Amino acid sequence: MATIRLLLLFLSIFSTATAQPKDTHINLGSSLSTSTNSTSWLSPLRLFAFGFYHEGAGFRVGIWLDASPNKTIVWTANRDDPPISSNSTLLLMSNGLVLQTTGAQQKILLGEISSASLSSASMRDSGNLVFYNSKNEIIWESFDSPTDTILGGQYLPSDTELFSSASETDHSIGRFRMKMQSDSNLVLYPKDTSDTYFDAYWATSTYNKAGMSLKLHLYLYEDGNMYLVNNTDYNSSLVAEGGVADNGIVIYRATIDVDGIFRLYSHIFPRNGIPIMTTDWEALSDKCEVKGICGYYSYCNLVDDQPDCRCLPGYNFTDPDQRFKGCGRNFTAEVCNGKNENFTMENMHFGAYYYSISSTKIDECREACLSDCNCEAAMFENNNCMKFSRPLRYGKLAVSNTVSTTAFTKVAIDIPVIANSTNSSPNATMMVAVEIKKEPRGKILIAVIILATCSVASIAFSCFLVYRNRAQSYRKMIEDNNLRLSEEIVLRSFSYNELVKATDNFKEELGKGSFGTVYKGTLYNSNRTVAVKRLEKVFEEGEREFRAETRAIGRTHHRNLVRLLGFCDEGSARLLVYEYMSEGSLANLPFKAQSRPDWKERVRIALDVARGIFYLHEECEPHIIHCDIKPQNILMDGFWTAKISDFGLSKLLMPDQTRTFTGVRGTRGYLAPEWYKNTPISVKTDVFSYGIVLLEIICCRRYIELLVPDNEIVLTDWVHSCFVSGELHKLLGGEEVEVKTLDRMVKVGLWCIQDEPALRPSMKNVILMIEGNMDIPIPPSPTSS
Template sequence: MAPIFCLFLVLITEFSLATAQQRNSIISLGSSLSPASSNSFWSSGSGQFAFGFYPNGDGFSIGIWYATIAPKTVIWTAKRDDPPFHRDSKLLLGDDGRLVLRQGEDPEITIAGGNQTGSSASMLDTGNFVLYNSRSEIVWQSFNAPTDTFLPRQKLRQFAEPKELFSSVSKDDHSTGKFRILMQEDGYLAQYPADSPNLVEYGYWDSGIHGAGNNVTLNFDDKGQLYLLNTSGNIKNLYDGGDVSDKLMYRMTVDADGIFRVYSYGLNRSDDDWTVEWSSSSNKCLPKGLCGQNQYCSLMNQEAVCTCLPGFVLIDEGQKDLGCNRNYVRNGNVSFNFDELDNVAWLENSYSTLHNKSKFACKDECLKDYDCEVVLYKDEKCMKQKLPLKFGRFQLNDQVTTLVKVGSREFKKEKQSKVLIVSVAVLSVAFTVLAISGVLIYKYRVKGYKKLLNGGNDELIEEFILRSFTYGELEQATNGFGEVLGKGASGTVFKGILSNSKRAVAVKRLETVVAEGEREFLNEMKVIGRTHHKNLVKLLGYCHDGTNRLLVYEFMSNGSLADVLFKSETKPRWEERVRIAVNVARGILYLHEECETQIIHCDIKPQNILMDERHCAKVADFGLSKLMNPNQTRTYTGVRGTRGYVAPEWHMNLAITVKADVFSFGIMLLEIICCRRSLDPDFAEAEVILADWVFHCFDSDRLDKLVQDEKVDKSKLERMVRVGIWCIQDDPSLRPSMKKVVLMLEGTVDIPTPPSPTSFISSI
């Protein structure tokens, strides 16, 4: 019964269409329109639709629009890619039944008709403009030649015209745009870039299989229902439509952004604009080709933003989606390195693929190959690419790294002589300064080393070497370990004063260490001692005296970040909190990527961030994880780190990488934003777990709840929150590197909308 019923509905629709056509006024042969006169369009019987001239730039176009809705919504355009027509143009329904355009002495342009002789025309209340023959049969209709919009009663067919719709360039420019939707012969309704073949790698959306069979059509009815139907009566609903009692008008449009949407407009309601009822996707970066060559699309505040590859600049500053070109000239004088992009998908068009390669080896192979301009690296595969790259989109689950070969700019020849002269002058001055400096440095170094040999100056020792202390020296410096500054999993910290320099220091006594030899301990001291960054607490020396293991650090006079956030009567101002977050991120970035030996901290938390006399935040306790016994560092369920800050991979037997520190930093960043602990039972039940509460506020667009009465710029607050949510993703591969974190916090890169942090765990 279902197939019979569906066919019956189709017949009823066709009958209703024929009946409606008879109710509309007839346009007879010889009738004409002109944009220069008051007679510039023909209306449908009810006045709802109009066909004729409408303003377009400095001229006019011919199309169909809703005559009762402002602003003008154009649903069909004739000769959409032609230049606008002149003001003195004339549209004429000629004696042969063709609708033609005349512009002065220019040749006539056929707008409609041509294959069969017409005798009249009509603008129907369905939005369809038709030409009739003498027997009142339709010989041409706009419904069979759609542009970017479908109206109720239109069909997209599998084996007959029309088969596809093309988007417009923009709301105001109805020329053919970048995207199309196609009713394919395999029964799929699919979307592609406008100028691409119908191949899987070019498609970006489809309706899915519905047991299609033959002669599948896309149908759109008066209730706004959008569905696929075949001759067997099988239906696949895309949108169920609205309530007919609402008296809504519907249209379906392939918009300029590549997404096709069903819109409604209420006849009996106060709406002053079209409402989106359904869309093929909510991801505005989904359409392939939205951004031009050598660009990738990412979401910023739910809007698509096109960004150039590193080392590339916009082709046209006025058209930010047109694409990008290199900002340097390739020749033998250019040196190259690589910039990396994570989770950006491209149209894969490799000319060479190498297997079982490390990322370093992949870069090396590309440097040796002149044709290699970009490499896509994934699963130890090295896929060499030539430019341009196409269809770039930020895509979380892609997990591919884009390695971009970047070169320095070439100096122009006319500047080379000037550069040479300036360079010689600078070098001459530099050699003179070096000579004088060398003498002074030699003088003071010799003097300094003499003092060292004579058991002298502690301050000079600290500038040149990592000092080895005896246990007795540190016992004396701390007055018998009398003043405790703090106690943690790794040991107790005491305040001390170095005897000669009178410099205040912090002495940490490691209470349980790995039973290892002196050489191993000294090697770890050398690694920590070689770290030098303004956002790291400086290690001044150590004690390896029998079973005693002590570390001597610079003294941080303003306590820990935990004191600042959780114990202070007045919380730090927003600008101060942002500065603290950026400083900590820079310190961790140094440990991960910039120091001689990579260090994974394993215990990032506010208690391990210390504040100096200028309130500059510095990371403490780095490099200690290898020194501690497992039962000392695993302070929560057998996991290293501190409860509330440990990354999920500790619990899942996954490899521990620098991304574990990124997770801990993300939790701490949320604490910095909100000035509260990550786990606090004193809050309401929904707010106890800070990470969950922050994502709820972000997802519901109520970020103001996180800072309460504090006045904070909403865009800056959202940027900080987005960074925090990306950092605490359960899937380590989704978390950004600390380099990316620093760039995002500084506001120099776009931050896509993060997913729910627990989506990875919940899917396992």
């Protein structure tokens, strides 16, 4: 798991970056009890809850969407354990979350910590339950062990699985699983099966598309977009229809449901109104396509778009009250010891593994199954006869007229076949079989030996054909899958009239950028709110910047980068369409007392920005120097996640290039000294700008302030003076913060703004130092710019 974390750090999957605003901590000794009103811990905005929930006559421990009227369960601890009895208590202790039951029995339910280093916990508004140590470092979190659901900001690593629940009211492990395979394919299977083509019923068509060494991971973004991503620049869009509610909160969850279908849901919580849950996407629309939806010797038939399990002729339900469990024989004789009969079923399809396939006629196929003791059923399709041995499974009555199959199921006739409206198919008719004649024993023995020899040869040849064709079949399933995924994010091309309509003729201005004005808009086809940047410099320079920006952003995707959705390049019109960031820019937050984030939020925002810059510098290809890092270009979404915007001034680096010369660009005050010295511009230029922004975030003031004492006008000089004198508390105006974190942040900021680029740390080291994972030497005095 640690390796996976490192690989996905730069795709916004590193979970320490998902903290929500006003994150509250649950202290050691806190408890929950089934016998009191204190049965759960709520997230700060009361969106999610962790604790005891009722199931049957007992309780389970889990996480649910508390803001939802139905309290949707999204995670359950120890799913297959027996329900917890009443008079039970959960106690947060230094070695984990301890469950105390009747009789004073105790067991560590969650997060067993061998070193007893647990210090506090937090139920976040993302739906993630997190345990911290005394250094405020995450040592356990529920996002690392999903059950049947992933939430916004959560991922499913390679070689891990989600399991459906047993029922809507029983959240133990059910009958289906979804696996993010090491071959980069996301596949749905019945639970107790191997990872083979014949058991799969849905896949994402990404079989090794990212390369053998670049395993994909499923990631659900907070805005509802769902991607298969790796640790570099490969993206495959699974769902790209998400958005953020304009007048409330929207939470996305992707769940493998009880019926085995993987679906994406959105829960919208308007500020004034009734919560709404909608299904935004589903992997399959035909529920009978789910292999295992009906058990052995049964088949699925759609009735009013719902799966109805029916027994094959000659079989009865093993449990009439739970028909999905399958059927059993209503005859006792073996099919090779007497008279047999075949039932012909039109449009019946068996999706299981066949042991033999041959080209023949339909009557010959029926007779071939009758004379083969191993054959339990045969299926004739496209002049091919496929034989199936016991047990028969994955039966489905096709509803499409384009599918033409005929199935033969074989039963012995020692007793009358019981047929009724629920057990037999309306398309089934009985075919009388040929009776096996008695022959002298010697002839029978010779015939048996010849038949056995031929059977061995036939089976060996069939196995060879199956072995050769299985890989081709697997690839064919991928190619023929209904959901075909793009190998990369495809930007949408908008017409100018579309964007005029979307913005109501550019009515509502959100702000001005370096190359144009940004307007709020709504896409009429999806009712999604977007930000439309109208470039005003459309001559040579503007066109060049426009093309560079669309290419650069179109190839990047990171949690801390504003996502480009599309563009307009019509005549002289140059427009860019971005995701809408509802909370505005960072320039509006730290400098206003009424909306100033608290200290923990500011530390998190500083890390968000650092991770976004790190991705640009080292993870995306080609590498990007932003050249204009400033608070106005750092935007906040509805979850207060900081995202870097405005790549219009970006300078792309070739893979073998680390420095470049260019004209002066960017915003005064945040510019590194090399801009004015005509010296090479490198990634360290962005590090300098980040250092200024970091000091502004720490102190909640701008780089230059005139209405202050003379020694405080220039922020960098004042910060260094306070650092040298050991008076860092002056920077915060009485605000109480964690002293070690403040010291660490200030030292990082002072190192970033060193006059000499070689002295500035890389963004990777910036992240490590802020997180406390790298020692920070005493910084020298920076040269004021």
